[in-house]
Amino acid sequence: MILLFFKTLPEREMRSGFAELIKHGLISDGGLFDLLRENFSKQAALSGEALPEFLAKGIKVKADIVAQDETEQGVRAFLNFGHTFGHALEAFGGFKRFLHGEAIIFGMIYALILSEREMGLKFDLASFSAWLSDLGYETTLPDDVTFEEIYSRMLHDKKNDFRRSKIRSSQ
Numbered sequence: 323m324i325l326l327f328f329k330t331l332p333e334r335e336m337r338s339g340f341a342e343l344i345k346h347g348l349i350s351d352g353g354l355f356d357l358l359r360e361n362f363s364k365q366a367a368l369s370g371e372a373l374p375e376f377l378a379k380g381i382k383v384k385a386d387i388v389a390q391d392e393t394e395q396g397v398r399a400f401l402n403f404g405h406t407f408g409h410a411l412e413a414f415g416g417f418k419r420f421l422h423g424e425a426i427i428f429g430m431i432y433a434l435i436l437s438e439r440e441m442g443l444k445f446d447l448a449s450f451s452a453w454l455s456d457l458g459y460e461t462t463l464p465d466d467v468t469f470e471e472i473y474s475r476m477l478h479d480k481k482n483d484f485r486r487s488k489i490r491s492s493q
């Protein structure tokens with residue numbers, strides 16, 4: 323069913339959807355990220371037969387995180403990886419210019435650069451970006467996207483996150 327759905331999607335939409343699977347790979351510790359890189363090395367693989375198995379793995383990562391959050395506070399936030407920046411970029415583009423997945427790809431790159439710079443994360447960002455380009459993603463922000471534009475929208479998104487978590491914890 324999922325495969326059928328993916329196969330009927332235009333290439334750009336499919337690549338956008340695949341961005342969430344890349345996110346699931348990055349936030350899981352089960353080697354999913356390496357497996358994705360092995361199995362999806364080129365754009366054509368995105369519509370290949372390995373896809374359903376990996377979509378299922380991605381869904382499991384998400385389900386495990388949601389299940390964990392009942393006892394462990396905050397892990398659910400992992401699912402937001404790349405999304406604060408991504409949402410800001412989507413808003414900047416009037417929700418027409420960037421597809422959700424295209425925007426969160428930039429968001430994940432931004433988060434990884436920041437983690438490297440601020441937290442000393444050891445991660446081969448150059449090789450990650452090269453892989454994303456091979457899959458057909460844009461990895462360099464257009465010139466008219468300024469930090470100020472994104473930052474003011476990120477602050478707005480953060481406030482929304484805070485409100486949402488307050489609502490959730492009071493339930």
Ligand SMILES: [Zn+2]
Nearest residue numbers: 342405422426
């Ligand atoms: Zn998303």
